[in-house]
Amino acid sequence: MAKTDAQPIWQPEMLERYPMDPNAMVADLDDAHKELLHTYVAETTHSTQLAGILAAVAARHPRYLRVKELFETLEAYRRIGQAVYEQWRAGRVEVVYDFASGHGLLGVLLAYRFHALRVVCVDLERRPAFDHYLEVARAHGAPLHNIEYVEDDFANIALPPKSYVICIHACNEATKTALQMARAAAACYAAMPCCMRDGIYIRRIKHLDDRVRYAAAVGVVAGQFGAYKITAIDERITNRNLIILG
Ligand SMILES: C[S@@+](CC[C@H](N)C(=O)[O-])C[C@H]1O[C@@H](n2cnc3c(N)ncnc32)[C@H](O)[C@@H]1O
Incomplete structure (x- = not known):
């Protein structure tokens, strides 16, 4: 669960865990990486709703959300x-x-x-x-x-x-x-x-x-x-x- 009102979980060095190949898709990440990405989006946007929306885009339209993008x-x-x-x-x-x-x-x-x-x-x-x-x-x-x-x-x-x-x-x-x-x-x-x-x-x-x-x-x-x-x-x-x- 993302904690947007406490110490951030996401740290910039965590970027290194993700593929920056322009063709790498969010939908193809494993569950642990998807969950951390959800936390990243929630903390960056201060919105768990937006994090849920982007996770749902990846699930529903798997070819339309790239990691690097x-x-x-x-x-x-x-x-x-x-x-x-x-x-x-x-x-x-x-x-x-x-x-x-x-x-x-x-x-x-x-x-x-x-x-x-x-x-x-x-x-x-x-x-x-x-x-x-x-x-x-x-x-x-x-x-x-x-x-x-x-x-x-x-x-x-x-x-x-x-x-x-x-x-x-x-x-x-x-x-x-x-x-x-x-x-x-x-x-x-x-x-x-x-x-x-x-x-x-x-x-x-x-x-x-x-x-x-x-x-x-x-x-x-x-x-x-x-x-x-x-x-x-x-x-x-x-x-x-x-x-x-x-
Ligand atoms: C490398 S993409 C960048 C897209 C987006 N800004 C991003 O950061 O992912 C370049 C985009 O510029 C658009 N583009 C280039 N010249 C344009 C113009 N004169 N009017 C509208 N779009 C243009 C292309 O269609 C292409 O989608």
Whole structure:
């Protein structure tokens, strides 16, 4: 049973017990690993209901919840959820856009937490996973009326005032487009870049290993887009783990 009001059971080193192969499925974990994962979700989200929902997604739709995806999204949620909370309390947020949302799990977690906000996931392709999350959440008593999924190029979205733009692992130019849109709309943003080809933000970054090059490129992006913070998720989940908040 998860103890959300006592000392946490989950410790970051427990990540090493889990396969980070992108194809490893939650449904294929043994019962002990599933139970610990349940505790992790409950402690991270402060919700045993959400932990039950994700466990039920894995049981009902076993090909739609990956281990790496779950950790990546929950850790991004931990950082970005706090940033959204702070900007919302300051009166700067009414709508959260998750651009290049893919499966949409981050949007689902944010919609669950922030009932007063509208959450819009946008991706070129609507993923079945998103509908599975909603179906299971609703069956478990979480209506999530404040979330929608728009199947479109996010460049076609007109951002209303008090938008918050999120862009996680959208490749190359896509992150830049999202940040330019956020800037034009004076919107707060959270971006976790992945690939950043030479020439997009800076002509060239040379003679650096991959890890340092990535960090340097993130620094360039943060500078160009007036970020107020750079934070990170655990590098054992992904080596594209830096988050820029602006
Ligand atoms: C690597 S996935 C990341 C998905 C998700 N954000 C995550 O963290 O798991 C990249 C996604 O970006 C989407 N994408 C790329 N360019 C896009 C655009 N211009 N408009 C909407 N979606 C886009 C792709 O369809 C794909 O689902």
